[in-house]
Amino acid sequence: MNASVLTASHYGVVRFGDLQCEAVVLKGGERGYVRRQLAKLLGFHETHKGGRFARFLADFAPNSLSELEKTREPILLPSGRQAQFFPAGIIADVASAVVSAAINGTLHKARQGIVPNCMKIMRALATTGEVALIDEATGYQYHRAPDALQELISKLLRQSCASWERRFHPDYYRAIYRLFGWKYQGHDQNPPHVVGQITQRWVYGPVLPADLIDEIRVRKGISQKHHQWLSDQGLARLETQIHAVTAIARSSTCYRDFNHRCTAAFAGGSLQLALLADELEEVA
Structure with a gap:
């Protein structure tokens, strides 16, 4: 580069x-x-x-x-x-x-x-x-507020890595693959790199602050997945976002349409994070 x-x-x-x-x-x-x-x-x-x-x-x-x-x-x-x-x-x-x-x-x-x-x-x-x-x-306001960020990290992340469980249903991959005209062959298939980029941007990105994702990257091993480090509260948010992105992908005509719809729905991620902070405070 x-x-x-x-x-x-x-x-x-x-x-x-x-x-x-x-x-x-x-x-x-x-x-x-x-x-x-x-x-x-x-x-x-x-x-x-x-x-x-x-x-x-x-x-x-x-x-x-x-x-x-x-x-x-x-x-x-x-x-x-x-x-x-x-x-x-x-x-x-x-x-x-x-x-x-x-x-x-x-x-x-x-x-x-x-x-x-x-x-x-x-x-x-x-x-x-x-x-x-x-x-x-x-979402840079969370980068400027380390105390608030640390509180989110403590509530959304586990202290140790959990055993692997399937979190992304085949329906999610079928919906994403369809945007590119590809046929999903099952979990044995190694997803193209662009699918991982979409997952990072539109599934993890809107519900987890960038600094929290960086913290996961520091903690996790090579073979571990991001979701293995999420707490029950973090997994609940992830699950909701997976369903939302799957629904948008199913109703989109192509990748460009999907990207526009996700931008409209999720790019104001700081609002979602503010709501998330409120929710965590209520259940704390």
Whole structure:
């Protein structure tokens, strides 16, 4: 892997009202967005050259260009996909400048269409704040709260590895295989690597904080499975998530459709984790 590729340790979807944008926290703690998605909210689609977006930023947030120059190299998302990074701390200035230009009558008519989106972005940031929005969307708030995280670890993980039991029903694999046009041959078949990636992202990811998954990786042996380290409460959450992902896979027309549906259902994983923390507190 190219040494210049930075890695996102946390990923989620920020919501500016009814708008959505992929958000990330890099391993060094820097917060930001997937640039392509943020550009789309501002009227620049994949068919547009990156230079047009840069010129737009130069008009409305000229001080941001130096920050963008520092992040020209791609970043690696937890899914394995590469993307361009757009650092936090810029979008508020851009949205504000666009709205001000519209109010003053100096906004070019070709850009009038992005004013409603900029208003939504401004309202969301005024209510919550950009850092809090990203931390909530990506689950990074749990990384910043080690005491709360340790409490979750103590309740969701076992002290020692349990004996292996089947946790993923053949129906789960049949549903996932169908998305790729593959035929499931039974548990003796070694699943393709992509199936493991889907399981990590959409089964374990939404119900377990990234730091808890890292803790399992530290504890477990080569032949052990993640679920062998989960407590009864952790297994109950896992079981529910397996059923949910299986249902989505069965009703999806293809992998792209499945991925969109899972993103809509689970990418705001911090909400689920907050509910999980509440549930654990109630039964403690």
